[in-house]
Amino acid sequence: MEDEEVIKTMTVSITRGNTIRITSVKIISFSNINNTWDSEFSDSDTNRLADVFFNLRKQKPDSKQGGLSFQNWFKSEVKENQGDLTWDLSSKNLYLNPEFALQFSMADDDGGVAQDIMLGPLF
Template sequence: MKYKITFLCFMFYLITNCGSSDSNDDNVESNFEIELFYTETVSIDELVEVTIVGNEDLKSAEASNDASFDNNTGISFLLELQPSIVRYFTFDKLGLNTVYIRGYNADGIVSVKELNVNVVRGNAIKINAIEIVSFSGINNTWDDEFAETDINRLADVFFLLRKTKAFFSDGEYNFNRDWFRSEVLENQGNLTWDLSDEALFVGPGFPVNFLAADMDDEGYVGDLMLGRYYYSIGFSEDEGSQPEAFTFNFPDIDLELLVSVEWPN
C-alpha cells in the first residue's frame, strides 16, 4: 500500500507539473509582428519615410545596419503604447540598401523586418576629383626634423569629407558622419586626388563638409584648417549651366579647392 500511495503521488506530480508548464507556454506565446511601409525606390540623399506598424501596439523600435543589432544606431522608446511609428532615413550608396528594423510589444516580444531600398542616382552629382590648390603654409616646413632643403619637410596631406544623414530620425538629418577619407599624398604630391572610381554621389545643393590635415608617420595630425573644424561645400547649377568644376575659396585660412564633378544625363 505504501508503494501504491507513493506511485500515485508521483503520477499526480507529473500531471500537475506538465499542466503548469503548458499554461506558462500559453502565457508567452504571441503572434506579434511588425510590417514596414515605404517607397522602395528612392534617390541619393532623399529623405525616406518608413512607417512601422504592429499587429499589436508597439512599446519601442530600433534600427541597425546589421542583422545582429550589435551596431544599432537608432532607437525609439515610446512614452505610451502606439499602433505605429514613423521614422526617416537617407541613403547615398547606389543599388540595394538594407536596414534591419526591430519592434517590441508591451511584453517585450520582438519582431524583426528588413527594410530593402533600391537607391538610384536621380539628380545626384558625382565627385570625380578634388585638388587642393593652396593652403596656409603650403611649401613650408611641416616636419621639423628635416632640413629646409629636404622634400620630406613638406606636409603629407589627406582630406576628409563628412556628410549629414538621416537614420531612424524623426524627420531631420540627425547626424554628421565621415563619408570619405582620401589617401595621404606624401610631401604634398600634386595635391590632386582622382575620385572617379569612388562612387561619391551627392544630391544637388546638398552640403558636404571638408577638412584637410597633415599626417606624420607617428600618426600625429597637423592642422591645415587652422582651428576650423570644417568648411561646407555644395554643388548646384549656376544660372542654368552645369559647371564641370567648382572652385571654393576660404581666404581666412588661405584654402582653395577645385572640385571636378559629373552631372547626371
C-alpha cells in the same frame, strides 16, 4: 515535382536622380604650403613638407538623435611631401545630394597624428 529546382532572375535599375558626383579633388593652396610642416627635418629636406590628405563628411539620418548628423564619408589617400595634390575619385562613386551640406577638411598626416592644415574652424 518535389526535387525540381526553379531559378528566377530579376533585374533592378537604380537611378541616382538629382545628385552631384565628385570625380576629382585638387588642392591648389593651403596655409604654409611649400614650407615646413615637419620641423624634425631641415629646411632643405623635402620630408619637411606636409603629407596631405582630405576627409569628406556628409549628412546622414541619425536614428538615435533624430534629424541629420555629419558622418565620415570618404578619406583620401595621403600624398606624401605635398606630392601631386590632385586625387582621381572617378572610380569611387561619390554621389552627393546638393540639398545637403558637405564638410571638407584636410590635414598633414604624421603617422597617425594629423595637423589641421586649414588652420581654422574645422570643415
